[in-house]
Structures are given as structure tokens and as C-alpha cells.
Amino acid sequence: MTFGFQLFAFCVTSLLLTIVVAKSLRSTFTVNLILSSLAFLGAMKLIPSSKSLFLKANCVGIDVNKLNKPQIPESIGLVVACCYFICMGCFLPFPFKESPAGNKEFFYCEYVEMVCGLLSICYMVLLGFVDDILELRWRDKLVLPAIATLPLLLVYHNNGGSTYVSMPSLLRPWFGGAVDLGYFYYLCVSVMGVFCTNAINILSGVNGLEAGQSENRAHYVSLFFMMPFVFVTLALTYYNWFPAEVFVGDTFCYFAGMTFAVAGILGHFTKTLWLFFIPQLLNFIYSVPQLLRLIPCPRHRMPRLDESTGKLINSFTSFKPLELSPSGRFIFNVLKFLRLAKIIDDGSGHVRMSNLTLINFFIYVFGSKREDKVTASLLLLQVMCSFLAIYIRYGISPPIFVVGD
Known part of the structure; x- marks a missing residue:
């Protein structure tokens, strides 16, 4: 069975499961857990199937820390990112299928924020794969993640997102309980997106390293983003652990970093x-x-x-x-x-x-x-x-x- 057919089968299975689950379950957490488990199984199946495609395309890396210096498929983070997006695409309607009376505008704003969060993650997956192929310079790696955060930041601004930062007790006599950073807040958040996407990439180089709160509704939103990510990362870690069968590539490093950044921004922590x-x-x-x-x-x-x-x-x-x-x-x-x-x-x-x-x-x-x-x-x-x-x-x-x- 070809990789393309397996990916299509995974999409169809996820969609059918979503339809079945929608009729029987009301808990969005349970739905997210079920789809995350399916994403894990899909990644476990698709990763070994995709290795030949990456080898054929010469998208490989040399494992220099092995005696025989084997050539290993690289950028496999692209495969787990696909599983993640399929999972999130099927899950996205669940938290908002029943809007309480009078709260439709609020639910719509949250829905748009989640969609733009996924769009920012998708941008970084694309840029990560481009980096794997073209080997971008460091100055480009600093600029591009900032651009990828724009959709999320613009929607956050249009939805009236808070730009206040709470102050420690010792500073409150001078600055008050919170300080409004205004547009500087968005600059700080954009810098956080740049740091998260590059920090995982900088701290890498050995097999398995890259891939190894529910206080309010905002924290639930971040949980919905992170649970599928954890499950697909577990599958990738299985194949990336020493001795590695695949390399995750910059694709996964950027994917992971932006996922953390989006969860932190939407979760307001x-x-x-x-x-x-x-x-x-x-x-x-x-x-x-x-x-x-x-x-x-x-x-x-x-x-x-x-x-x-x-x-x-x-x-x-x-x-x-x-x-x-x-x-x-x-x-x-x-x-x-x-x-x-x-x-x-x-x-x-x-x-x-x-x-x-x-x-x-x-x-x-x-x-x-x-x-x-x-x-x-x-x-x-x-x-x-x-x-x-x-x-x-x-x-x-x-x-x-x-x-x-």
C-alpha cells in the first residue's frame, strides 16, 4: 500500500470516526483524546511507509555519530505534522457546535483564534521544510517565524485581546496591579514565537532529543492544541530514538516551537x-x-x-x-x-x-x-x-x- 493511499485512508478513518463520535459523545476532552490516539496510530503507520519517499527524493541526513555513517530519511516531522493537522481539522468543530444563547460572538472569536493558531503552525511547518531543503541562513530563521505569528496576533488584536501584564506585589505601589504594554506586548509575543521555534532547533543533534492547567476555558483551548501534539510526538520519538531510523529535521523543530507558542498565546500564560x-x-x-x-x-x-x-x-x-x-x-x-x-x-x-x-x-x-x-x-x-x-x-x-x- 502506497504512502499516499495510507494517508488518504487515515483521513477517511478520522472523518468517519468524527461523525460517529459526534453522535455519541458530548465531552470535547474525550473527543480530543480519541482523535489524538488515532493520530498516534496513524503516525506509527505512516512514518515507516514514508521513509522510501524521502530517500528517493534524496531528503536524507548522515548520522555522523554512528560508526557506519548511515544515510537516514530527514524531515519526517512533515509526516507527523500532517497527522496533527488531520486530527485538529476533524476536532475543530466540536468545542463550538453548541453555542450558549447570547455567547455566539464570543464562541466565534475563539473559533477564529484557533483557526489562525493552526494557520501559524502550518506556516512554520512549511518554512521548516523549506529550511531542510534550502538550508536557510540564520538571519532568515529569525525573521520568518515572526511573520508566521502575524495571523494569530492580528486576530488576537481584533478580538480585543488583553495587553496587560500583572506586576509583582513589590512593584505595585509604583506601577499598580497591571501595566498595559500596548503594541509592545505584540512585539514581545512575536519574539516569543521566534525564540520557541529556534530554541528547539539549537538544542538538538543527538538521537531523540528534539522529539523527547485547566484553570479556565483559555487553558482548555491550549490543551486541545497540545494533546494531539504529544501523541504524534510519541510516535516520532519511537522512530527517532537511538539508534534513529529517521531524523525529525527542522520541520519538526519549527512545528513544535510554534505549537508551544500558539498554546501559550491562546492560553494566556x-x-x-x-x-x-x-x-x-x-x-x-x-x-x-x-x-x-x-x-x-x-x-x-x-x-x-x-x-x-x-x-x-x-x-x-x-x-x-x-x-x-x-x-x-x-x-x-x-x-x-x-x-x-x-x-x-x-x-x-x-x-x-x-x-x-x-x-x-x-x-x-x-x-x-x-x-x-x-x-x-x-x-x-x-x-x-x-x-x-x-x-x-x-x-x-x-x-x-x-x-x-
């Missing part, structure tokens, strides 16, 4: 979303000297394989410290003094410094490890930071902010 990106924020801050070219940055900064042991070791960038700009030399000296990177001086004025990524820093601190153990350790860090984010949001935040996010 953008500050909480930043807390869940603590590892990505740390990785971004650590990477800034290379991203800004203050320190030489190679095309790929992922760790490399020590073929004698089968373990990952640091990858390096080479340069002469004296040839760096004054700011570059200052940052290099700080990194050297604080021992935040592995630096090897050959005595001739050249140095080799480990690339500034969280993965390389982990290997520098804890030593070389097998690729799957590095992935598991970093995912454990992500889980710990998520619990920390929950504690900050629901343990520390309420007495400081008094009101909700």
Missing part, C-alpha cells in the same frame, strides 16, 4: 511558557557568543563520535584569541576563567574550544557517554526544569503576583 523553556534559555544564552560570531561558529556544533569507544565527545572550534574582537576576547577570557568550556592551547597561539552548546557542556562536565545516555540525561534535565517551572508558577508566583498569569 506566556510567562509560564518561558519557565518551561529554562534549558532552551540556558542553551541560548550559552550559545550567544557563537551565534553573534564573537567566537568562530562552525556550521554544525553537535558533539562527535569517538570511534574507538563508541561514545560522544566534545566538538571544537579553533581560533587565535588575539585575532578576536575586543568583546570576543573578553568573553573568551571569562569562559576560560570560569571554566565554562573545554579549552586546549597548543602553545602556538591557536586554541581549540568546545562549541558553546548545552550538549557539549554536559559532555565537558560529566565526560564522554553513549549517545542514548546523553539524550536520556538531557531529557531528565528537561523534566526537572518542568517541575521547577510548575513550582515557580503555582508555589512562588501566587503570593507574588496575587492574580493569575
